[in-house]
Amino acid sequence: MMSEEIPVTNNSALFNKERLILMLSEIAAINDIFIFKTKVSDLKTAISESDGLISNLESTDVNPFRRDLLIAELDQILEAQTFERAKYYLKRLEKGVSQVKTGKVNDINLYRWKEYDGVITDSLWVIPKRDTSGAHLGWYWGNFIPQIPHQMMLRYTKENDWVLDAFAGSGTTMIECRKLGRNGIGIELNREIARRAGDLIVEEPNTFNITSEIVVGDAKSINYSETLARFGIQEVQLLIMHPPYHDIIPFSDDEDDLSNSETTEEFLAVFAQVVKNATPVLEKERFLALVIGDKYARGEWVPLGFYCMQEVLKHGYLLKSIIVKNFDETRAKREQKELWRYRALAGGFYLFKHEYIFVFQKQ
Numbered sequence: 001m002m003s004e005e006i007p008v009t010n011n012s013a014l015f016n017k018e019r020l021i022l023m024l025s026e027i028a029a030i031n032d033i034f035i036f037k038t039k040v041s042d043l044k045t046a047i048s049e050s051d052g053l054i055s056n057l058e059s060t061d062v063n064p065f066r067r068d069l070l071i072a073e074l075d076q077i078l079e080a081q082t083f084e085r086a087k088y089y090l091k092r093l094e095k096g097v098s099q100v101k102t103g104k105v106n107d108i109n110l111y112r113w114k115e116y117d118g119v120i121t122d123s124l125w126v127i128p129k130r131d132t133s134g135a136h137l138g139w140y141w142g143n144f145i146p147q148i149p150h151q152m153m154l155r156y157t158k159e160n161d162w163v164l165d166a167f168a169g170s171g172t173t174m175i176e177c178r179k180l181g182r183n184g185i186g187i188e189l190n191r192e193i194a195r196r197a198g199d200l201i202v203e204e205p206n207t208f209n210i211t212s213e214i215v216v217g218d219a220k221s222i223n224y225s226e227t228l229a230r231f232g233i234q235e236v237q238l239l240i241m242h243p244p245y246h247d248i249i250p251f252s253d254d255e256d257d258l259s260n261s262e263t264t265e266e267f268l269a270v271f272a273q274v275v276k277n278a279t280p281v282l283e284k285e286r287f288l289a290l291v292i293g294d295k296y297a298r299g300e301w302v303p304l305g306f307y308c309m310q311e312v313l314k315h316g317y318l319l320k321s322i323i324v325k326n327f328d329e330t331r332a333k334r335e336q337k338e339l340w341r342y343r344a345l346a347g348g349f350y351l352f353k354h355e356y357i358f359v360f361q362k363q
Contacts (some may be wrong), residue, residue, distance in 0.1 A: 013047075013067045017097065020065075024094040033083045040090070044074040065097070066115045107158050119154050125325040125357075135175050135204035144242050144291050148325070148357060152182050152240060156287040156359075161237035162212065162228075166219040166278055171197030173240055174212040181208030182238075185231065187219045190252050196275070212251040218256050220273040224281040242291040243271060244282040264302060272311045279315050282362050288317060293327065293355035299347060305353055307354040317360035326359065327355045 030036040047070050071074055073093045080086035095112040108116055130136070130145040149165075149172060157163060159181040165173040168186025170193065177184030178201070188194040194214045199210055215227055228234060244251055244259035246267045251259045258274075261267035282288060292305045292313060313319060344351050 008320070013065060015047075015063060015065050016253070017063045021094065021098045024090065024097065028087065028090050028094060033086070036083070036086065038283055040074055040077050040086075044071055044078070047071060047074070074185070102158075105156050105158070106154065108154070120151050123321060123323050125323055127326060135200050136172065137200065144172060146176055147155055148242075148289075148291055149176045149240055150180065152238060152287075152289045152357075152359075153177070153182050156289070157182050157215050157238045159208070162231075162233055162235075163238045163240065164224075164236040164278065164281065165240045165242075166274055167242050167244075168197060168214050169193065169242070171201045171214060174201045174214065175204045177210060177212045178204040178206050178208070181210055183211040183231070184213070185211070185236070186214045186226070187222060187227075188214050189215050189216070189218055189254060189257060191216050206263075220256075220270055220277055222277070223276060228281055233317050237283050237286045239278055239282045239286075239288040239289075241274070241278075241288065243274070243308075245293045245295055246302075248293075248295055250277065264297070264304070267304075268307055268311055271308055272314070275312050275315050279317075284362055286362055288312065288360040288362065290358040290360070291355065292358070293352065296349065296352075299349075301349065305351050305358070309356075309358050312360055313356065316363050318363055319358065320361050321359040323357035323359070324354050325357060354356060 027036060027039045027043065030039060039093060072095075073089065073096075077086050077089045077093070080089060099111055101110045102108060102320060103110070108119065125147075127145060127147055129145055131150070136146050149163075153163060153176060157180075160183065162183045162185070163173060163177055165184065165186040168174065168188040171186060174184045174186050174197070176182075186194075186197070188197065194216045198214045201214070206212070211231055213231075215222070217227070225234070228236070244257070246261060246264060247259055249259060251257055254260065258267060258270055280286075290308060292308050294304045294306075295302045309319065309322075340351055
């Protein structure tokens with residue numbers, strides 16, 4: 001998504017940007033409050049009907065604007081208690097239409113921030129179901145929902161930035177990279193899973209002509225500098241990690257697989273190596289997103305997520321956010337829902353219904 005492109009919704013209307021800016025500028029120059037508000041009211045009517053501002057569509061400067069938000073801005077101008085305040089609101093609207101203000105790490109136009117309804121800013125995510133659009137398939141146990149890398153990329157990358165997924169799995173992050181126009185590199189230990197993921201990724205249209213590849217390797221020891229050099233880069237702008245939740249799901253018989261760690265301490269030690277190995281190739285002041293949940297072991301809740309959080313913080317990161325996301329039942333628990341409820345009642349514990357997304361910034 002280019003910085004000047006705003007998400008198009010069913011409520012969007014195409015307006016000639018140059019004409020809209022001219023009309024706002026002309027109104028701003030009016031010094032009579034009665035004429036001023038009459039012109040604002042006329043503009044509101046034109047926007048409501050659209051026809052008055054959609055003319056000259058052969059112009060290349062035709063942009064989508066949220067009709068409801070434009071009207072709301074004009075209503076605020078009309079309802080302002082003072083002429084000075086009304087002019088302030090109009091100038092703000094003019095700036096939002098004519099200028100683009102983005103930060104260092106994303107393409108969100110902050111002058112039109114109200115239009116980004118699809119970008120989540122709350123720390124509690126209740127997502128009813130996984131996105132199954134495009135090439136996404138839920139064939140791989142333990143894969144995370146596409147909405148997670150999607151949101152992370154919207155918030156922490158710009159178009160054509162590079163994303164590194166240290167636990168690529170079924171390629172969910174790479175598919176989202178193709179959808180959003182980010183370059184993606186995924187590291188996957190299991191060669192067969194990497195092959196299947198690669199076959200799936202290419203089914204997603206590459207409309208942005210970006211790189212999206214799975215590299216077979218061990219995230220704790222792979223030479224990232226050499227790997228990135230193959231793609232002509234030295235650093236990435238977003239690092240995503242969705243490691244196994246220790247031994248909850250055994251992913252392979254490979255002794256290097258994190259899911260085969262014999263103890264929590266061993267798991268954390270190896271995970272720390274993964275973080276240490278990847279951190280040097282993450283650009284300074286850019287972000288790492290860690291998706292992880294907790295577990296039960298021998299009747300005790302193990303706060304695996306927070307243990308992993310502490311390991312990341314040892315490697316020069318600042319904790320920016322902790323997101324709690326609802327967690328639907330796994331296949332096994334869905335098939336034995338009543339049994340798990342009985343176990344919870346008998347054992348004095350609560351069933352897992354959440355996982356964490358820890359967001360860190362490299363210092």
